[in-house]
Amino acid sequence: MDEQYDVVVVGGGPAGLSGALALSRARRSVLVVDSGAPRNAPAGQVHNYLGREGTPPGELLATGRAEVASYGGAFRTGEVLGADVVPDGFVLRLAGGGPVRARRLLVTTGLVDELPAVPGVRELWGSDVLHCPYCHGWEVRDRAIGVLATSAMGVHQALMWRQWSADVTLFLHTGPQPTDEQWEELAARDVSVVAGEVVELETTGDRLSGVRLADGHVLSRDAVVVAPRFNARSAALTSLGLDAQPVLMGSHAMGSAVPADPNGVTAVPGVWVAGNVTDLGAQVIGAAAAGLKAGAMINSDLITEDTRLAVERRRRTPFSPASERGLSEQVLGDRRHGI
Structure with a gap:
């Protein structure tokens, strides 16, 4: 059987790990798929991250991975080649591995600096x-x-x-x-x-x-x-019809980014983005904050779906008059006692 998760996070940088941490703490099953090639690997330190000033990028990521894993989050080193929409979510095609199913996607693949x-x-x-x-x-x-x-x-x-x-x-x-x-x-x-x-x-x-x-x-x-051209790493989204769009500063083309609303919601239902793939100017602390926000929004969306499915199951479940009466009496009794 295909592996199944509530959420697959594509990209294991600060945005992806922050989103995965929030979702894992919300008791969601989470898989983080990461290629292992962070954009800031050449830099010696992370700056402007309150409380983590001067931390080497690799150390920050290792700490984040350990935190996500401590709440049950899973990891896979590799690349997502594409994704297909299915009735209950998505099926992801991974390089060198079998398909993975996800109810929701959080894509945090960052960008490439064109020098x-x-x-x-x-x-x-x-x-x-x-x-x-x-x-x-x-x-x-x-x-x-x-x-x-x-x-x-x-x-x-x-x-x-x-x-x-x-x-x-x-x-x-x-x-x-x-x-x-x-x-x-x-x-x-x-x-x-x-x-x-x-x-x-x-x-x-x-x-x-x-x-x-x-x-x-x-x-x-x-x-x-120098002024690089910042191009979103959006290959994983192309198969879903989400293409990066040009980003201009005045008449100057800064690069490309995947459009999304302030919460990371994209034009494809069930797909969120966070970090540099959608915000070219986000520094590490901003990317992490965006990942947290997107993770919280995804959990809220899943709660809404879980509730709808529970109501549908309840409506399909046959109740005898006696069981219905017993349930009603229990509810009324709870209300009388302020429960």
Whole structure:
């Protein structure tokens, strides 16, 4: 027989584990399916997570898995290839395993960072190549920071990172020329601007040492900021007709995300999403909070269904007049005694 669960959580990051924890504590049968490739694996620490500041990402996930398991949650390492709608929920197809049935789905597969195609960027990603000042700004404070512009967001990023360091250089690279107003803003904040295409990030050992331009010049930098395209990992949802949609900031395409309401409800009944797969800007603590909310909403939805099914079963159960009378007398007696 197929394995059956109340809820299958696809993705075992902070959002998925938080949702699985809430559901397991609600006495639901839960399976977490995770590929074992967390997005933040290159980062050394998790930041802005109250009470867990500075925790290594792997340690946070290991702690979360242990907590879910302590309440009966199950785990499977692997990938969900697709899902089919059936009368009582869903059937999931897993790589290297048999089908799994679920009454509800919570998809928390996160996103993929599409990085600029500059040699050295991927190799240094998460250490000396960064994108979020709230995640890494403190760690490179007062150091020499370069911002690699690949879109109109470059100026915005340069002005943001200026909060953490007085030594910020904007490399125009493939980004557009700043407007007159932006030139004035950059000058007022003492942000240097370098024209020309960046061809490589140079390293000394395993650390960034400089930014090489197409004309051969190398400018020493301690960290480089890039703007990835954030693409939702939504392959598990495609078979259900849920496709990621473009996310724009003004006219700039930030990436793609799966649409959902604030509780994580998608257009497919019985399917919820949480974390970066639907919210590109969610940090770890925000993803965990979204997973908790979605888990609570799923449990509420299941309670409604459980109650409806119980009423239907009761209506199908034949009662003798004597048993009906005895039940009525018991209920009346309970009411008289305030029960």
